[in-house]
Amino acid sequence: MTEPQLPSVLAEIRDEFLELEEPDRLQLLLDFSRELPEAPARYADHPELYERVAECQSPVFIAVEVDPHGIVTLHATAPAEAPTTRGFASILVQGMSGLTTEDVLAIPGDYPQTLGLSRAVSPLRLAGMTGMLMRAQRQVKALTAL
């Protein structure tokens, strides 16, 4: 069994955060929140395709797709009034999409805690990102278990 490895995009994002001083990390998180892509229109008409992330304070929904080649795409939506949550979602959407299902399942559960945001954002708020990651991984498992 090989050691789980952090996918490279997520590792780069983590390093980007850690290179900054704490106040600038918040700014970077804000940049990520602005980059959260709109989910495809089909989701807007079908809210039941989404899973609500109950660990987040604001209404956040995620949906995972796995294509026939086993490549994962993550979609997420969160309101503009919740930039912190949007930032977390955006990191995961950018860092997970395009990975194989194995790579997604190998993302360590403590990834949110490695971004150096505990003090600037608070552990409680980071728990929302952990919730998103866990739920995305569980959706991948469910989609590949067939």
Place this chain on the structure above:
Amino acid sequence: MPVEPDTSSAKFAAYADPQRLVTADWLEDRLGSPGLVVVESDEDVLLYETGHIPGAVKIDWHTELNDPVVRDYLDGEGFARLLSAKGIARDDTVVIYGDKNNWWAAYALWVFSLFGHEDVRLLDGGRDLWIAQGRPLTTDPVVRTPTEYPVVERDDSALRAFREDVLAHLGSPLIDVRSPEEYSGERTHMPDYPDEGALRGGHIPTARSVPWKRAVADDGTFKPRAELEQIYRDEVGLKDGDAIIAYCRIGERSSHTWFVLQHLLGFEDVRNYDGSWTEWGSSVRVPIATGPEPGEAPAHR
């Protein structure tokens, strides 16, 4: 030097402490006035950065008002350091506003009050109404000249209740401001909110359920005094001279109700139990009632 109170509103004039609120018109006219500091306090730690009232500084409840290690607030030195860095002087008028109907703004106002900061007010309607009315917002960084805020020890005795105080208080008025589902025990946390770890559901026996939102009109402003009296006096039965404790889940929504009881209705002995349900619902052997009824105070042990 403090700034004069907002006397423009007939609604405010009926409140016990009319000077504790300002209207958006009043504030917009005075932005940049000497002696006035505007503070934004939100649930979301990044919301301020997406646009704030020009000149407003941010104070985050989680990362700035709380002690980073112990579940408590800053001490006198920490508060002096924070306010000095924000450029707030002891005699400044502080106007606080925020998201979510001013929950965190009321919470910050309550913490300022523990340190006896005299002139601290809320913007009626908060951040949402300011934006809905198309008033100015900016993302320009705000730099205020640091001050030398004095070290004032926090005084928890008058405005803050601890678990032991609540146990001793059973039988006197307690107000549970959470949602009906949290009160009855169907849930341990707000609908749509994360579970912050209460092990049991329900409410403190004898507490009356008055969700915080009942004090707020549809546009997020506080209801007029007569409507508030109808709820808290006529319906709940609070009387002059009552000692009252309010609680919620972590003390933020109950700060909002604390503000209503203390400053808008003028009850003189109102405390906020900030340990709230996340402490009570996880404590060993404290009494808990479930269901929609307040329940009985247990016989004293």
